[in-house]
Amino acid sequence: MHKLAENVYAADMTDKPKKKRAAAQLKGEITAYKRRRILEEASHFFFANGYEATTLDSVAEQLNVTKPFIYSYYKNKGELLYEICQTGIQLSLTALEEALAVEGTATEQLKIVVERVARIIIENQRYVTVYLREEKSLTPDDARRIRDLRHTFDTKLAALLEKGKRSGEFDVAAPSRTAIWVSGLLSWIALWYHEGGRWSATEVVMDAITMVQKMVQPAGGPNA
């Protein structure tokens, strides 16, 4: 297990209530850290072997703990899968929202969106891939929650395309449909990119930007 959360300020050791609060907080952080580490290792196995083919015994072994240890931090195997899928889509959604917060024309914003989301997807490939691959292994309830997040993503992306359409920057017949192609193109990166493969992460990100720009470009070119 590598570095713990930083920025824990020294507590006043003469002040009993403060000391207690500080101790409780630290404990909480350690618990959160353990959960993260379990999730991280589980995502490696789910990514490499698939959800069903992964045993929690093997995850525990990798962490040098035992299976009941995992069960004291997660209710069951399905909860692990849900958290991994949730991470995969939530990271992308957050990246999208942050990019949309940057002021600029629709064209500029779209470029930033694709760049940031593509980067996040590459950096968190394991989580995103498991999310795309293992939907069928989620409970119906969990699957619905994940689909809702995805829907939010597609909707916000569609709003940006709509904005560009109104300003005349983009040529998109149906923004909500084009949004699905764009988000599909981004998802595809997770399924296809291979670290140390033929193309670098930067090349893939730049390519994605180019592709998306062309997909929304007016027929006469960007400056028509």
Place this chain on the structure above:
Amino acid sequence: MHKLAENVYAADMTDKPKKKRAAAQLKGEITAYKRRRILEEASHFFFANGYEATTLDSVAEQLNVTKPFIYSYYKNKGELLYEICQTGIQLSLTALEEALAVEGTATEQLKIVVERVARIIIENQRYVTVYLREEKSLTPDDARRIRDLRHTFDTKLAALLEKGKRSGEFDVAAPSRTAIWVSGLLSWIALWYHEGGRWSATEVVMDAITMVQKMVQPAGGPNA
């Protein structure tokens, strides 16, 4: 089990050797038919629940047979998965090759390619989706064979883009890289399309054509 193979011509019942050959042929057809039916039902389950979560007992029950019946037509569960994945990629590859055989400019050919492959992917969504999702469940040998087929697909597509680039019809910096985006866009259809959903198969196919055309279009527009 619905209709058997047709076009079985009547054998001359007075000619012993011919009769025997006809009988042997029919037997072979029936065996092939049974294999197809098993594969078809298995693909339903693999698509709906995933490979690992599917039991051969449930597939057998759906066919009103028993598990040993399946084992008399397939060596093991993995062989079923391989044949399903193989079908998924081979159908796409065949559609690509047939489309490439049609004479025309690169632009015309690309349109036909996207149209036909997209249609095939929608019609055989179960096979294609399982192929995209379950790569990790294949034996290393089977996985390599499948990857080789995919590679052939991408290579032939890249050759078409290269042709269009040379003729000045397409603006693609690196045909082999663009081919991967295009084939990714096509694959995405399988993961995303839902029969009876918001958009019809025809709309999706037409959209795919538009998107791909834009992806390869020169900056100044199609008639620059």
Place this chain on the structure above:
DNA sequence: ATTTGGTTATACTGATAAGTAGCATTTTTG
């Protein structure tokens, strides 16, 4: 009608893995 060859089912084994009950150990606290 009986044998023969092929086809399908019954009934089993062996292995694997999710999830848990209860014990041991460490840490905290008064």
Place this chain on the structure above:
DNA sequence: CAAAAATGCTACTTATCAGTATAACCAAAT
């Protein structure tokens, strides 16, 4: 330092399922 609380492990249960050995069945041919 002793009691209490939290933490983690050993050892187990239970269920499931891939794969198989063997028996029953059936159709054709004589």
